Amino acid sequence: MKKIAYIASECVPFIKTGGLADVVGTLPKMFDKKEYDVRIIMPNYQCIPEKFKDKMRYISHFQMDIGDHSQYVGIMYMEYEGVPVYFIDNEYYFSGPTPYTEDHWDIERFCYFSKAALSILPVIGFKPDILHCHDWQAGMIPVYLKTLFAGNPFFGNIRSIMTIHNLRFQGRWSVDHLKYCTGLPDYLFTPDKLELHKDASMLKGGLVYADVITTVSNTYAYEIQTPYYGEGLDGLLQARNQSLCGIVNGIDYDEYNPEKDSFLSRKYSKKNFKKNKVLNKLALQKELGLPVDKEQFVIGIISRLTDQKGLDLIDAVMNDICQDGVQFVVLGTGDPKYEDMFRYYQGIHPAKVSANIYFSNELSHKMYGGCDAILVPSRFEPCGLTQLMALRYGSLPIVRETGGLKDTVDPYNEYEQTGTGFSFANYDPKELLQTINYAKEVFYNQKKNWESMQLRAMNMDYSWNTSAKEYEDLYQR
Ligand code: GLC
Numbered sequence: 001m002k003k004i005a006y007i008a009s010e011c012v013p014f015i016k017t018g019g020l021a022d023v024v025g026t027l028p029k030m031f032d033k034k035e036y037d038v039r040i041i042m043p044n045y046q047c048i049p050e051k052f053k054d055k056m057r058y059i060s061h062f063q064m065d066i067g068d069h070s071q072y073v074g075i076m077y078m079e080y081e082g083v084p085v086y087f088i089d090n091e092y093y094f095s096g097p098t099p100y101t102e103d104h105w106d107i108e109r110f111c112y113f114s115k116a117a118l119s120i121l122p123v124i125g126f127k128p129d130i131l132h133c134h135d136w137q138a139g140m141i142p143v144y145l146k147t148l149f150a151g152n153p154f155f156g157n158i159r160s161i162m163t164i165h166n167l168r169f170q171g172r173w174s175v176d177h178l179k180y181c182t183g184l185p186d187y188l189f190t191p192d193k194l195e196l197h198k199d200a201s202m203l204k205g206g207l208v209y210a211d212v213i214t215t216v217s218n219t220y221a222y223e224i225q226t227p228y229y230g231e232g233l234d235g236l237l238q239a240r241n242q243s244l245c246g247i248v249n250g251i252d253y254d255e256y257n258p259e260k261d262s263f264l265s266r267k268y269s270k271k272n273f274k275k276n277k278v279l280n281k282l283a284l285q286k287e288l289g290l291p292v293d294k295e296q297f298v299i300g301i302i303s304r305l306t307d308q309k310g311l312d313l314i315d316a317v318m319n320d321i322c323q324d325g326v327q328f329v330v331l332g333t334g335d336p337k338y339e340d341m342f343r344y345y346q347g348i349h350p351a352k353v354s355a356n357i358y359f360s361n362e363l364s365h366k367m368y369g370g371c372d373a374i375l376v377p378s379r380f381e382p383c384g385l386t387q388l389m390a391l392r393y394g395s396l397p398i399v400r401e402t403g404g405l406k407d408t409v410d411p412y413n414e415y416e417q418t419g420t421g422f423s424f425a426n427y428d429p430k431e432l433l434q435t436i437n438y439a440k441e442v443f444y445n446q447k448k449n450w451e452s453m454q455l456r457a458m459n460m461d462y463s464w465n466t467s468a469k470e471y472e473d474l475y476q477r
Helices: 019-030 103-124 140-146 175-182 202-209 218-223 234-239 273-288 311-321 336-348 361-370 386-392 403-408 429-445 447-459 465-476
Strands: 002-007 036-043 057-066 069-080 083-089 130-134 159-164 172-174 199-201 212-215 244-246 297-302 326-331 353-356 373-376 396-400 422-424
Touching (some): 002 019, 002 103, 019 036, 019 465, 036 103, 057 103, 069 103, 103 175, 103 202, 130 140, 140 159, 140 175, 140 202, 159 202, 172 175, 175 199, 199 202, 212 218, 218 244, 218 403, 273 297, 273 326, 273 447, 297 361, 297 429, 311 326, 311 336, 311 429, 326 361, 336 353, 361 386, 373 429, 386 396, 386 403, 386 447, 396 447, 422 429, 429 447
Parallel strands (some): 002 036, 002 130, 036 083, 130 159, 159 212, 212 244, 297 326, 297 373, 326 353, 373 396, 396 422
Antiparallel strands (some): 057 069, 069 083
């Protein structure tokens, strides 16, 4: 029996701001319970919905020294869909309406969380073989494990994996602040360890001290070893190249299933999508107040609205995109400049653009069901999940060839009749526009080919099956 602790700052269904939560909440369910005891450790945010809080059970509490102070650590517990979940409880750090606040304070909060996550292990009597740490919020765990906790026999032989979901976010602040928050000694704050260009980076600590590093696609594993994508860590990642691998994410095939999706106004399968999928388009148009017309080419974006996502490319050509025969539906929140940008385009093209500046799981499902294409033109994309959901629903992805987008979307080849979507290489608005126009042309003038491509998309398997096997191989090693 292999014992593994997943340590992360978000996890569906409790709290989610991005794809990290989907991965942490779904992957642990995929392992065979007879061979793997996988448990999750996350913060007990005040903003976790009541319906989950009601099911939590108090286990224990203690005081923990960190830096020059001592803090309360409470342990709450529940089993969710067969997976044990431990919540680190501390009102001082985890109250407030959102899981993240501002960097300076978040760094202190997640230094505390990292140390607490290790400290609860003897208390709950769980000695993992592997600590599987996700993103910068868990970055200090491999560091603590190999330093402060190294002398403690309980922690002997525990291995660590650091998974990068996004290298841009590192938990980076001044060396002094990190020393204060972690209570770690001076010798760790050098350029070969936690220091990064005079600051300190929590993720870097994880990448230096973890036994193995993974990221969420092969292409991203390669890209982050180059200066353009490396966020200042490309040298380190090159040096650790032998311990670095890419395992592409999957999605929850029960949650995302057009045959069973109760949010859809008409469910559909590989057999009847040609007839039934379009009914979801009509329902979507009606719900969003767009002209109801099955002939429209409906493009969707479901995304955090941040610089990562390539939205400035869209801005540059939006008026060209909004030509006859196209409707554009956006769902998501983020940087006010992009939120306003989509509101603005809705204002000038009210019959073409629907800007939904909030997050709704329900509307996202209706969009996967009702759109013809899903657009993901990211500047960088470690894996990307929306294109996988799009494939599952036969809504063809239009993507930039970066990270997981490149690994999961096979561009349409008209001559060989292969492909599951459309893609472009350079971060260039003209290429984006050409690719959208090409997709539109295929949609209107090669109906049969479009439908064959939808079927190929729906036949792809991006459930967790294959990727969970790769994680199992890694755990066994
Ligand atoms: C982050 C990345 C995204 C990835 C997700 C889950 O949100 O930006 O590309 O799919 O993590 O790994």
